[in-house]
Amino acid sequence: MPSVAVTMGVATQTLVTEKLNAKIRPSAIFIDNTAAGADASLIFNDVFTPSITNLVAVPVLQTIPRLLINVAAGSCLSLEDDIKGCEFIGNAQIIRSVADAGCRISFIYDLE
Amino acid sequence: MIDQKPSPVATVSPGTPALLQLGYYIHFSDAWPNTFNQLTKVDTNGQTRGLYFQIKTTNQTTYDLSYKIPTGDFRDVDFSNWLSTFNENLYPTNYLTLYEIQLGWKPANMLAYFMIPAGDHISRLEQSQMIPPSALPFSPTLRYLAAKKTEDSPYHDKRIFVYTVKDLEPFIMRLYVDSGVTFEKIVTGMVINRCRLNPVQATDTIKLKAKEILYYTEERWL
Numbered sequence: 001m002p003s004v005a006v007t008m009g010v011a012t013q014t015l016v017t018e019k020l021n022a023k024i025r026p027s028a029i030f031i032d033n034t035a036a037g038a039d040a041s042l043i044f045n046d047v048f049t050p051s052i053t054n055l056v057a058v059p060v061l062q063t064i065p066r067l068l069i070n071v072a073a074g075s076c077l078s079l080e081d082d083i084k085g086c087e088f089i090g091n092a093q094i095i096r097s098v099a100d101a102g103c104r105i106s107f108i109y110d111l112e
Numbered sequence: 113m114i115d116q117k118p119s120p121v122a123t124v125s126p127g128t129p130a131l132l133q134l135g136y137y138i139h140f141s142d143a144w145p146n147t148f149n150q151l152t153k154v155d156t157n158g159q160t161r162g163l164y165f166q167i168k169t170t171n172q173t174t175y176d177l178s179y180k181i182p183t184g185d186f187r188d189v190d191f192s193n194w195l196s197t198f199n200e201n202l203y204p205t206n207y208l209t210l211y212e213i214q215l216g217w218k219p220a221n222m223l224a225y226f227m228i229p230a231g232d233h234i235s236r237l238e239q240s241q242m243i244p245p246s247a248l249p250f251s252p253t254l255r256y257l258a259a260k261k262t263e264d265s266p267y268h269d270k271r272i273f274v275y276t277v278k279d280l281e282p283f284i285m286r287l288y289v290d291s292g293v294t295f296e297k298i299v300t301g302m303v304i305n306r307c308r309l310n311p312v313q314a315t316d317t318i319k320l321k322a323k324e325i326l327y328y329t330e331e332r333w334l
Contacts, residue, residue, distance in 0.1 A: 021176040021299045022218075050295060051179040052197065053187045054248060064294060089180055089297035112218070 001027065003108040006094070008040070009101035016092040018048060022111040024088040029079045033071040035102030040071045042097075042105075048090020062090070071103075113328045114226060114234055115273040116264065130270075131305040132212050136167045137312070137322035144327045150207035151277065162325075164318055165208075165309035175202075177300045181222075181289045184249055188230070189300070191274065192282035202304065203276045210277055210325070212305040215285075216262075216270035222298045223259035223288045226274075228328045229281040233258060236332070250288065259288070267301045275325050283328075 006013050016024050033040045044067035050059040066086055071077045096103060117130070132138070140151045140162030152160050177200065179187045191202040191213070204211055217224070225244050226234045235258035236243045244258045245251045265271040274283060289296040312318060 020178045021301075023297055048180055048295075051181060051187055053179075053181050053185045055185045056182070062295065089295060 001108055001110060003106060005104065005106045007101045008036075008094075008096040008103040008105065009099055011097075011099040012093065012095045014047075014091050014093050015044075015105070015107045016088070016109060018088075018090045019111050024092050025110045025112050026083050026086055026088075026092070026107060027080065027110055028106075028108040029067075029077075029083060030106040031069065031071045031077040031079075032104040032106075033102070034074055034076060035104075036073050036100045037102060038098060038100065039073050040069075040096055040100070040103050042069045042071065043067070043095045044069070044088075045093040045095060046088040046090050047093045063093075113228070113275055113326050113331055116260075117271045117273065119271075131172065131214065131303070132167055132170065132210075132307050132323070134167055134170055137164060137318050138167065138210065138307075138309070139164050139314075139319070139322040139324050141324055141326050141330060143330045148277065148279070164312050164314040164322055165210075166312045166318075167210075167307045168310040169308040171306045173304045173306065175302045175304060177302070178297060179287060180295055180297050181287065182295050183289050183291055183293055186248070186286050186288040187298075189285040189287065190230075190282050191276060191285065192280070194282055196282075199282070202302075203280060204278045204306070207278050208309045208311075210275060210307040210309055212307060213274040213276065214270045214303040214305065215272050215274065216265040216267045216301050218267045218299040218301070219262050220296050220298045221290050221293050222296060223255060223261060223290055225259055225286040225288070227284040227286065230284050232332075234328065234331050255288070255290070267299065270301065270303065281328070 046064045046066050049061050142162050144152050144162050146152050146160040155161050188198045190199040193201045193203045233244050245254050287298050
């Protein structure tokens with residue numbers, strides 16, 4: 001099962017790039033905010049450009065929030081069963097309200 | 113033209129292959145027009161008759177198509193080689209090649225409709241209003257008429273088979289995203305069984321064994 005770990009020294013990061021013939025299904029997310037100087041307000045976005053369809057001849061980039069999570073400074077959060085069924089059809093992106101290299105994210109996922 | 117294999121009610125041993133194999137016989141039905149002159153002949157009474165073939169070589173090629181579609185909208189996938197925004201070049205370019213396309217979908221909140229040629233649904237009922245919708249927004253009830261869902265042909269147990277030959281009218285698969293999601297990714301998995309055909313003289317045995325390939329007008333008989 002693939003995984004990726006990032007530090008939020010940059011406020012916006014791409015966790016997983018889209019695989020065209022699969023969806024990204026997170027199986028576990030670990031947020032370590034113990035070394036951060038402030039609370040973390042995190043948005044997990046699904047970022048993609050749709051296909052040309054009957055109604056839309058020129059599709060534009062879409063950013064759809066899939067998860068909104070707050071983690072207090074000095075604490076950790078582990079999500080497994082809570083995120084069951086969550087899926088990303090494009091790139092999985094994370095945004096932290098304020099960049100802070102003391103905030104670490106581990107993202108474990110399946111491509112299905 | 114198009115088949116949906118039912119779930120098996122019994123198992124046999126050894127199992128039978130899902131795809132056409134080397135040495136199998138096929139017959140193009142008598143409804144194929146004589147414009148397909150490599151697949152038909154006109155008999156002494158002026159009737160067009162479909163010919164019999166044996167499969168000389170096969171080659172299986174996998175292919176996935178993926179689309180991200182907003183709710184309440186659709187994307188047409190044109191299997192033909194006719195140049196258009198939506199064509200996917202899934203027809204042979206040789207007269208003596210048959211493509212047997214086995215397809216299935218990954219789980220998604222979608223409905224699929226099949227048409228040949230464009231605009232003419234393969235499946236419908238006989239009462240004049242019992243036709244799957246064509247214009248958006250789709251009727252909340254009729255959208256489920258003749259619509260295939262992912263469970264009808266799962267990606268890992270493909271049950272829908274489409275047969276294409278050179279110059280066949282465009283076969284269209286319409287992929288519609290049903291309400292309940294903002295966007296959906298629809299992944300269609302395909303195995304294209306490329307069959308090289310060798311004409312044979314029909315014997316009684318061959319006639320009994322041959323798989324009949326129907327022309328699309330026979331699927332509707334209306």
